[in-house]
Amino acid sequence: MLDAKMKTQLEAYLQNLKTPVELVAYLDGQDKSRELETLMNEVSELSVLVSVVEGEDTAARRPAMGVRSVANGTEMRFAGVPLGHEFTSLVLAVLHSGGHPMKIDQELIEQVRNLDGEYRFETYISLSCQTCPEVVQALNMMAAINPQISNEMIDGAIFQTEVDDRKVMAVPTVFMNGQQFSQGRIGLTDILKKIDKNAGARSLKKLAEKDVFDMLIVGGGPAGASAAIYAARKGIKTGVLADKFGGQLLDTVSIENFISVTETEGPKLVANLEAHVSAYDVDIMRGHKASALTVVADDGSIEISVEGGAVLRSRSVLLATGARWREMNVPGEQEYRGKGVAYCPHCDGPLFKGKSVAVIGGGNSGIEAAIDLAGITAHVTVLEFDSKLRADDVLQRKARSMKNIDIITSAQTTEVLGDGQRVTGLQYTDRNTGDSKNVNLAGIFVQIGLVPNTEFLKGSVALTARGEIEINARGETSIPGVFAAGDVTTAPFKQIVVAVGSGATAALGAFDYLIRQGVDEPVASIKAEEEQAA
Known part of the structure; x- marks a missing residue:
């Protein structure tokens, strides 16, 4: 699973461990469990201070891996196989659980250590999301500092039923003690501002x-x-x-x-x-x-x-x-932001696996997004305001060659439609005829430039x-x-x-x-x- 170069690098990092770390296995018979077991064993073989143990929590998500500090009993979990962008999160979790110093201000460390109460975080991610590791790593550091804090990274692509039940339609989405806490990028400072009510005033x-x-x-x-x-x-x-x-x-x-x-x-x-x-x-x-x-x-x-x-x-x-990303400024956009309206296809695309989505915008960003999404979703509809696409010819040819991409030009999006909880479609006006038309879909990716x-x-x-x-x-x-x-x-x-x-x-x-x-x-x-x- 890990190539020779990655193992060599990881072995060098693990030399920074000061105390033992346990990789806690919460597995079942799925293929992903076998992948995770292989990953855990490969990591443990690279340091005498890392061992694999069986997890006793019968209510744990499976497949999942816990990273437990033997010295202070803290544990953070990864539900899924933390590769891709989240592999760094795993490495840092192991290092911090094993006593390697964190690269954050000592003042922040003390602030986390002195937090009162119990905080149970659950962070839904996709492995293709570049924003997600920042959030996972911030919460994992908090969990490594304070035993009253826990965090579990959850790969939404594996736990799709859970994602649907909790209406997670954008990543990263964080729940704290069972209630939605945040959506999108949030750093350690902002997390503490939300938890520690006096943090903002002190700052x-x-x-x-x-x-x-x-x-x-x-x-x-x-x-x-x-x-x-x-x-x-x-x-x-x-x-x-x-x-x-x-x-x-x-x-x-x-x-x-x-x-x-x-x-x-x-x-x-x-x-x-x-x-x-x-x-x-x-x-x-x-x-x-x-x-x-x-x-x-x-x-x-x-x-x-x-x-x-x-x-x-x-x-x-x-x-x-x-x-920042330009918005459509149409009815329903803000209401369904994070509930089907998205601006990062790489981050949120995996959450719409097997569903129909739209991309607003026919420039390079829009057509690149459509091509990427076509490999994940059932169908992609591109809507471009102009009478022709503005993307490079090579991108246009690629998009038009894909059977599950439809391109509509001279289309002015007029409204995002939904059922009160999530996007169900959009309405647009055909600028050639003036006719209003509806498209049924689950997600809308806005790619119309910057402001x-x-x-x-x-x-x-x-x-x-x-x-x-x-x-x-x-x-x-x-x-x-x-x-x-x-x-x-x-x-x-x-x-x-x-x-x-x-x-x-x-x-x-x-x-x-x-x-x-x-x-x-x-x-x-x-x-x-x-x-x-x-």
Whole structure:
């Protein structure tokens, strides 16, 4: 099951174990149980500190594997075979259960350890979902820290009846103590905010106590990460305010055009970017969103208001808030979001195995989604507003060659239909005839482009009619001292490598602005750094 290279890597990781770990088998006669048993045995053979034992919980899901710490009795489970994107979750669960230190702030560890009450989490995932491991790993770390917390990863493709009964139509979906807790990406900080009611207030208080930054970067995607590295290398006080580090990259499946990296995946690139930023003296403030930008008249500094009430101040600000999936804005879309309306075919596609779905959008993203979904679902209907598809010819030919894909052009989606609990179909208007038509289906995947995250900037910096921040060649906006980079701007090409470059450009532009304004740094040091960079 594990190839020789993977075994060698895993054996090296398991040398970091400090205490024994038991892999607890909850198996039956299914083929998947045999696969899981093979995986458990292969892992246990790579370390004397890992053993396989039979589980005694008669109510356990099967097939499932528990990862139990012999030292403190904590246990987290994997219902299904944790390969694909979840193999990393398994490896980390073993390491953390065996005493290997976690790469999170000690303050967060203590917060988890001091939580009162019992928390039983169940996390429904698909092995093709790139968002799911982040959630599984956050909850598993909590379970490894506090014996009163447990988490079980559940592969929805294996436990399909359970998924249907609990009306799970998007992943990751998390239940806590039997009640739905969250849906979609959620990190450790946000989980604690929901559980520990005082966590948000404490976090905002810490923000309010921050000193004035020289450069404050709003956004943690490729542009923000690049800007942070360039700013920190100049020796100035740099901060990054980000709801989640990584931005759209976290939802990107395969990346094959990032220069010098032949092939990678979004979450892997995000981890590398974050590690690179963290190698410098950068204050990364996760789990917070900006709500307003204001220039302070008396000294020209810029204030960034944060949702919840805190205010950060900086001598310069670099906006790199990126973009998000564009919505259809039709009746029923919000009501059935996560109940059949989805935006990530790779994440949620497996939940619609054997069912009929629609893809809204005939560009590259839409047709790629249709091709992927056609291999999982019974039927895919593509609806494109224009009179022709906009996807590359090679993608169009592939889609048209697949017998379970229908393509409808000149179709304007007008309503998402449902029974109150889940999607049952959609309504669209034939733009050629004006006729209204219905399509019966179980899922709708929206792939109609991006919208910039600039709502909080309206009335401050100049925006285009599309909501993009207007910038010049140096990344300057309409406000002195405020710069912008990446997909949120008027940059014509929304590509990772372009965002990284524009982040560097804007950071250098902002640094040049600071030099001319005067920053409390030795001029000789600044000049030396410039010469070294050149």
